[in-house]
Amino acid sequence: MSALRVSDLHYRYGSKVALDGVGFSIDEGRFCALLGPNGAGKSTLFSLLTGLLAAPEGGIAIAGHDMRTQPKAALARMGVVFQQTTLDLDLTVAQNLRYFAALHGLSGRKAANRIDEALDRLDMLERASEKVRALNGGHRRRTEIARALLHRPAVMLLDEPTVGLDAPARAAITNHVHDLCDDTHMTVLWATHLTDEVRLTDELVILHKGKVLASDTAHRIAGDRPLQAAFLEMVGETG
Amino acid sequence: MIYFTALIAIIQREALRYIGQRERFIAALVRPLVWLLVFAAGFRAALGLSITPPYLTYITYEIYIIPGLCGMILLFNGMQSSLSLVYDREMGSMKVLLTAPLPRWWLLFCKLFAGAIISILQCYTFLLIAGIYGIRMPTIGYVTAFPALLVGGLMLGALGLALSSFVKQLENFAGVMNFVIFPMFFLSSALYPLWKMAEAGRLLHDICAVNPFTQAVELIRFALYAQFNLPALGWSLLATAAFLALAIWGYDPARGLIRKKG
Numbered sequence: 001m002s003a004l005r006v007s008d009l010h011y012r013y014g015s016k017v018a019l020d021g022v023g024f025s026i027d028e029g030r031f032c033a034l035l036g037p038n039g040a041g042k043s044t045l046f047s048l049l050t051g052l053l054a055a056p057e058g059g060i061a062i063a064g065h066d067m068r069t070q071p072k073a074a075l076a077r078m079g080v081v082f083q084q085t086t087l088d089l090d091l092t093v094a095q096n097l098r099y100f101a102a103l104h105g106l107s108g109r110k111a112a113n114r115i116d117e118a119l120d121r122l123d124m125l126e127r128a129s130e131k132v133r134a135l136n137g138g139h140r141r142r143t144e145i146a147r148a149l150l151h152r153p154a155v156m157l158l159d160e161p162t163v164g165l166d167a168p169a170r171a172a173i174t175n176h177v178h179d180l181c182d183d184t185h186m187t188v189l190w191a192t193h194l195t196d197e198v199r200l201t202d203e204l205v206i207l208h209k210g211k212v213l214a215s216d217t218a219h220r221i222a223g224d225r226p227l228q229a230a231f232l233e234m235v236g237e238t239g
Numbered sequence: 240m241i242y243f244t245a246l247i248a249i250i251q252r253e254a255l256r257y258i259g260q261r262e263r264f265i266a267a268l269v270r271p272l273v274w275l276l277v278f279a280a281g282f283r284a285a286l287g288l289s290i291t292p293p294y295l296t297y298i299t300y301e302i303y304i305i306p307g308l309c310g311m312i313l314l315f316n317g318m319q320s321s322l323s324l325v326y327d328r329e330m331g332s333m334k335v336l337l338t339a340p341l342p343r344w345w346l347l348f349c350k351l352f353a354g355a356i357i358s359i360l361q362c363y364t365f366l367l368i369a370g371i372y373g374i375r376m377p378t379i380g381y382v383t384a385f386p387a388l389l390v391g392g393l394m395l396g397a398l399g400l401a402l403s404s405f406v407k408q409l410e411n412f413a414g415v416m417n418f419v420i421f422p423m424f425f426l427s428s429a430l431y432p433l434w435k436m437a438e439a440g441r442l443l444h445d446i447c448a449v450n451p452f453t454q455a456v457e458l459i460r461f462a463l464y465a466q467f468n469l470p471a472l473g474w475s476l477l478a479t480a481a482f483l484a485l486a487i488w489g490y491d492p493a494r495g496l497i498r499k500k501g
Binding site for chain 1: 240251255259335341491
């Protein structure tokens with residue numbers, strides 16, 4: 001069963017077409033990379049997936065819930081990490097997580113347990129009482145990922161979560177989320193413009209100029225070339 | 240239950256952020272105090288006030304100006320929390336709020352309610368300082384003012400929320416502050432009674448009378464004397480509903496609120 005299904009999605013800003021008939025689906029428990037150069041339409045797609053924008057045409061289903069007709073059920077099954085940080089810098093890690101937990105109906109002991117569990121998973125437990133402002137970029141990202149896990153979502157959406165991080169932090173975050181996917185059977189959609197964040201066993205959707213150029217496993221799309229070469233060739237051909 | 244949990248969390252977050260910004264608290268308090276202790280003291284001789292409801296006797300100008308200054312706190316705070324919304328939106332924490340699995344109108348209402356509660360705390364701090372200074376209201380008035388302050392706070396917060404949904408950039412918002420706050424405040428009964436305005440001109444009086452801020456101030460003025468002003472309440476609630484409807488429409492995802500490049 002597909003955990004995330006996008007069908008024939010269209011979106012435009014005035015006369016500028018941002019998404020032109022985008023469609024793909026991800027099976028339960030799979031890590032899917034959404035690869036595309038800057039301006040491909042990745043962030044617009046994320047805004048539509050999270051309900052911040054509504055598409056005039058096309059459909060989105062999260063864990064079987066249609067975004068248009070059952071937005072609350074769809075959002076309740078979704079964890080999101082946005083490209084720009086969405087943490088309150090002057091609040092502590094734990095306060096940020098408690099706020100989010102409550103927005104998803106979790107409070108008291110249950111919320112506290114989930115917060116400890118999620119922070120522990122991301123190796124952030126000892127920083128729970130630190131103010132976010134004091135954390136480095138990598139730790140802020142981990143906090144956001146931990147936060148997105150609190151309500152145990154079926155689908156996790158991450159919009160270029162490694163932007164602005166140094167190489168070791170980038171690798172650590174990428175590995176963390178791959179491990180999460182393997183351990184918990186959570187479905188992941190990971191937007192990026194960097195091919196080295198994609199493993200050959202991952203699902204891969206290549207988005208360019210608002211269109212899906214390819215949707216398959218990364219090793220099938222790459223063929224016998226390195227993924228980077230295949231990606232550049234595809235993007236270059238239509239560029 | 241999740242509705243209530245979210246409401247409490249949103250209020251807590253606003254309070255935590257507020258405590259963290261001590262200079263904002265002090266600035267919000269200094270403004271009306273300067274008006275009260277400097278402007279009103281100087282103006283007292285220049286402005287004669289006749290006995291009009293809810294006052295039963297001649298009053299000093301300091302007494303007259305108190306409800307207007309409470310309104311000022313609500314007005315500045317309503318606009319400031321909208322400023323924080325625009326800022327939040329840019330920083331992204333508005334995205335976190337709007338992707339919660341709750342109806343958008345409820346989330347926006349919670350945000351509004353939380354802002355109003357913070358404003359009311361400030362109003363009471365202001366009333367306390369005014370009381371220490373010797374400007375006191377009937378004791379019961381401090382209790383009956385609460386619902387009036389809440390309505391006023393919600394109305395002005397809703398106005399700010401509506402504005403924030405239409406203002407794309409922070410720079411533009413500063414302009415809106417000037418175009419909204421100052422006309423609303425000066426074209427109201429906050430500083431002078433409406434009959435004084437009528438002496439200056441009928442049109443000016445009429446503009447002041449339909450200004451929702453005037454209605455909120457009058458609601459607070461009567462409530463501080465444990466009196467109920469139905470027209471003021473009606474107007475204030477009507478304006479709250481209109482501003483809130485505008486804000487919910489402004490934050491409708493189909494309108495493409497959070498426009499981002501692809």
